[in-house]
């Protein structure tokens with residue numbers, strides 16, 4: 112019987128197995144950032160241990176950093192301390208840091224791929240749940256806790272049990288104005304926020320094959336929002352073309368050797384999955400969430416479920432969620448007035464996202480009473496956007512183009528949506544208070560967000576294209 | 577054995593519960609992101625469920641279970657389905673431990689949270705939806721009702737009625753909790769195997 116893509120990579124990384132113990136899995140790349148690493152470095156110090164393989168860990172500062180005046184000292188004392196701590200820890204332990212002011216700084220899941228550090232066939236971990244993003248390159252990538260960050264720094268290994276495997280196929284042609292963000296929001300609505308709990312998910316089908324690397328990353332990014340252990344897509348020519356020539360990608364003979372290996376990374380035709388879903392691209396319209404978990408979504412022209420349609424066991428949670436959002440079951444969202452638009456986060460802050468938005472808002476202006484933040488995923492994305500003149504388009508549209516970081520995706524820095532305000536956001540989580548205490552989030556694609564910015568309302572971008 | 581931060585050993589615990597009957601409690605509710613700025617593991621308990629526990633002016637909401645005097649000192653947190661979904665922040669587990677809980681009961685736990693809990697001596701006990709409902713109903717009528725959690729026997733019992741359910745725990749993690757066995761010590765003991773692997777693997781990027 113054939114093997115799945117997941118099993119091919121997993122099997123190649125088993126260092127040790129022992130009856131009654133989890134498997135010891137080797138990790139190729141470990142990304143760290145300022146929020147989930149200080150306690151891990153502390154742990155190493157207490158144990159008197161070095162970082163075992165310093166060249167396999169890379170650090171950046173992203174969660175906590177301001178997105179204005181990054182050249183000045185960070186104003187907020189605790190944020191400053193955490194970022195300084197990262198600088199101190201990485202220099203003491205000999206780990207490469209792309210900190211504030213560095214040309215490679217940015218959101219950890221944006222910089223890894225753009226620097227050619229993330230490669231097919233790798234095992235990748237990071238103390239951040241959206242590590243699943245990197246799976247778009249055909250690697251096993253997942254989020255870990257701080258105890259595990261310490262574990263990987265100490266031994267370059269992690270303890271694992273093999274998860275079940277799920278395949279999600281999407282076939283067909285996407286409609287106008289429908290993007291990869293709509294695909295993943297649609298899938299999560301169909302299978303629920305817990306639908307992939309315990310599974311490693313592979314996305315397949317001709318719709319996926321037709322997507323760019325940026326678009327594939329958006330999909331894998333949100334596999335954690337349906338509970339998936341990781342999300343992955345088999346590498347192909349689009350993957351190889353993206354990687355070739357990037358800063359840390361293999362070169363020359365190494366490239367040829369790597370490429371030959373990468374071409375073996377796919378699920379065999381007779382590989383078996385524990386669960387398979389199949390969706391049609393034609394069924395997907397621009398998608399938007401209305402509730403407080405990413406599984407609570409509807410098509411942009413659809414209506415929220417009525418209370419009567421919700422099963423009894425879920426009624427309390429459903430009501431609590433809609434009360435928080437101050438929305439009424441059964442209503443449409445179309446035409447709903449909004450206050451903020453956030454375009455950014457590791458889901459949608461890559462150059463392609465910014466280009467898509469710029470293309471749409473060219474010669475348009477934001478609605479007067481809407482505040483629009485656009486946060487590039489990295490210094491390199493920012494530089495590229497400026498080189499292409501996108502900054503001018505955003506400025507003319509009244510968008511506030513800021514500096515790279517996680518920003519209002521999780522509201523750890525100053526970029527917070529005020530209590531009670533509505534924000535159309537290209538990020539990945541609509542949890543209560545995620546964008547600031549009391550903030551109300553609608554998750555959507557960059558195009559839908561741009562349409563909201565321009566109209567001041569939740570709008571169907573397809574009629575504006 | 578190396579110096580561990582806040583790990584402790586649980587075998588049997590008899591305690592009252594604090595019921596938070598809400599499904600899909602995500603880690604942003606357990607500990608909002610703005611409290612993740614500390615660089616040590618201690619002190620997170622104060623901000624456990626902060627946005628549910630406190631009003632905007634910082635005063636305590638009287639009707640949130642954590643604030644109700646009748647549940648004070650109880651060391652078992654009982655929550656709705658799919659507890660701990662969302663971010664990988666271990667701070668969620670730290671805050672629950674730091675607040676004074678030893679056990680969390682739910683009908684389902686998110687993957688990463690479960691791991692993080694076990695790595696911090698916090699026992700996640702997964703029960704059937706029916707048993708979970710029984711616990712919530714029981715606490716409604718008797719705030720001081722206790723549960724007996726026995727890690728060795730992998731059982732959870734409503735102490736007064738004797739109704740018991742068994743729960744799953746991975747045997748390795750069970751041993752870690754009972755014997756204070758440590759993941760990193762285990763991996764360090766395998767260093768020769770790790771180095772051999774590194775040499776043998778052709779595509780060790």
Ligand code: SF4
Pocket residue numbers: 173174218219220239241456457458516517520521538539
């Ligand atoms: S952008 Fe948001 S989801 Fe992504 S790493 Fe930062 S905080 Fe996490």
